[in-house]
Amino acid sequence: MKFFLFNILLLLQSFLFAQSDWKRWEAEEISYQRSDPHRSREYSFEFENISDFSVKIFTNSYWFFISEVDGDNCPYSPSCSSFFIASVRETNPAQGLLMFFDRFTRDFNIFNRKSHYPHFINGQYFDPPSLYTLEASKIKYTPPVLLTSDK
């Protein structure tokens, strides 16, 4: 048993060193608490201009009366409604609307998503508005791999 353990450890050791000790680190206490895996909504009414405010009223109402009660149907992150808000903020209401309808169309395509979009461990596909603003310099292409964060 000890011999077996020893051999496994020999194989593991270079992998372990490779991961953790290539940067100086300090003591760290992990929190016992768990994170909430459910999608959270930003219900605040903070706005930058009048169109932002109108969009916020519309989406907050949509979330409260419809989206929260009809289940988590959107396979994307951000969700379609959050995508709409972010698109309007990043561009303008008209362009944001077009981006939203394009996203809605892509939402209907249930085939080959995994080979097309990067995805998180919870199964949601990462599809940020920054890819669709028509400004090529803003496009940060991410291949269809498993992501650990949305940064």
Place this chain on the structure above:
Amino acid sequence: MKLFFLIAIFTFSLIFVKNLSAQNEIHSPKNVKLFADYLFCEKDYLRAAEEYQKLNGGSMNDTVAYKIALSYYSSYNLEKAKESLKLINKNSIFYDESILESLKIQYLLNEKFNIEYDESLIATLKDEKIHSAFLKLWFTTNLRYPLPGVIDSEENFLDVFEEPLKSMAKELFYLRYYPNYKNPETAGILSAIIPGAGKFYVDEIGDGVMALLTTGIFVFLSYDNFRADHNFRGWLFAGISSLFYAGNIYGSVAAAQIYNARLDYDFGVKLNLFLEDNNFFIPHINFCK
């Protein structure tokens, strides 16, 4: 005789004591180097670099200086690796390798090259192998960050490679200078003529089919309702179908841009793989025999 015997015992004892103390002095320069070599071979690179840097004077030599840089590079401390390489002087046996390492690190740091490609630099690289490696590395990294006048032509680029590297280098050259980009305007126009056609153009078949279906269905619903004199519903579905139609054109233009960004990304990945698979053309020195 007794005196001679006594002196011999004392001398032996003192030498033995000195050696034993030196050996057992864990933090002596000799032992620090031994430990640092061990850490280096165990891939505990940051610790190895920190141990090597404790050495000075007689214990510091060309190999140690070079291994400091290698240790920092191997633990992804690229800035420190770059600084360590600058300290390797021209008389070092690893000076040529340090030039190649510097070029590699500048590439990895996405920095503009400040190693001037001139004949005097090439002349300092006396070893033929290093000279050839430098040219390969210089030309390959220039595919990503081109400097004027470096790559004049396909022949000029491929000349520095021998098979089997030449075929991969050729592929990379074509990916860089003749990429199969899609025209966003073309994608938009195609989708304006037939909804979804622009998406087919950029290989998004599923999205193209959905764009065609959604636009088609809502147009049909609008027509059907107008025919049945349901004017409100007719206009409602007409409005929705217009939005889907406009969104499809917009999305096709964006899809073409994303397609091109993907080509650039894939090129970068292939280039990095080519460099890494060949160790950036730098001769590998096994310090852990």
Place this chain on the structure above:
Amino acid sequence: MGSFNRLVVLAILIFIDSYSFAQSNYESQFELAKNLMSEKKYFDAITEFKRLLFFENDDENIFIAYSLLGDCYKAGAKFDESIYYYTLSEINSKSSGQIYDAQIKIIRSNILRRTTNRALTLLDSLEANLKYSDKISEINYWRGWAFIFSDKWDAAADEFSKVDSAKQLSEFCKLTGDKLYSVPLVKAMSFILPGLGQFYTGNYISGVISLGWNVLWGYTAIKAFAADRIFDGIMVSNFLWFRFYRGNFENAQTFAESSNLLQTNKALNWLQTEFTGLKP
């Protein structure tokens, strides 16, 4: 002759002294590493322990050094590495007591890493080992913690109740477990009547909205079927009524899980910050 013998003895004493100096050199290295550890300079402490192990031959020191290496990595929340070194200390152990200590440390790291199934398996194997029949109390104690980290508060309460010194913990776990909603029950309630699960979890407005949508689309669909508008009926049933019906018990589940998470996180926070007993 007498002075000659004295000088020979002196030479021998110098030799013995240098040999013991070599030994105390290792001890001072050990002290250096432990001092760095007590100053919470764990990265440097690890370097010094590794240096000690590189030059050390004494088995006793090797076991302790590996164990302390594991402690350093654990302090940095690097549990994979800590388990690796605890395992090395187990391999280099010389007594069943040392093996036990090493295994308990491995179990505690597994608990913190939330690989609690592994921790429970190891605890079971320790319990089955007759050499550790006098350690059953401690084994049950760590099993309780493994259940806490697996979110099984009732099972944790049961385990702590078997440990004399952990009655308070047992009560605490039982109280926490009592505050949690049964997620299958909540889902079943919403399955039977849309909105009922939401009412049960205290989300009345959401329950009313959910019930309202289900009533509206259900009425619309039935009316369409009754009027022989089959296509309309299928469209409303499939895209609206079923969507809101399914959404209703997903919503109830989300409320129950979120509420449970709030309660368990409160409990876990208390355990981490206020509880003064032994923790993983």
